[in-house]
Amino acid sequence: MNPEIMPRVGCGAVLLRENSLLLVYRKRDPERDHWGLPGGKVDPFETLQQAVRREILEETGLQIERMSLLCIVDQIAPDRNEHWIAPVYIAEDFTGNAAVMEPEALGDVKWFPLEQLPRRLTHATQVALQALQDRDVS
Template structure:
């Protein structure tokens, strides 16, 4: 990658739990992270996160709001990502793992008992949520 990639991520919270997916691909293989992905050309960040969330989890984001931004530099993998982070204030549907080629698992984790290895956008989103509280 010669230029930064532009992505997005979304936080789904339910009863003190956050929805996370385990990555199977670079960057951050094996880490758990919020749903998200690349913003396509001529697609808004909001359109992209609604699409990505549904494609990965089958959850339909209702009311969402922007949390902030995340920048990730992976020097060893020569990747640079800039992402818009969202919080789903409402959502519907039943969670499912829809992209088993990209994700090794999906689950709701208690906010006070998260996996040891989290993706950078997830850590950034959690920090923004804590600041917001």
């Protein structure tokens, strides 16, 4: 184990509107050319909910009003020397119109019907979708 590799903290959010999920198309690594939940890194001295609100606003222009924790994603990739821990929230109330706010990082922002999601989904998105399904079943 490499003691110089430390877990990093990310965050993301599930945003649903009329049975459609908001996804962003990633132009950068990790997981370049995949669709994923909007989100990003947690900054020092920032709470998780502050980070989620900031990241969603920065990437999509949407303002999250209320949210609750959906799941925690462990993304461990020794081959890339990466280890991320990413809480994923579900936005229960948000406002605005989704748009690409960071064109250097994102190629598109799009609402997908839950039954017609793209094939290339990020790991965190797959874990969150399973958590969402498990939540709806119980």
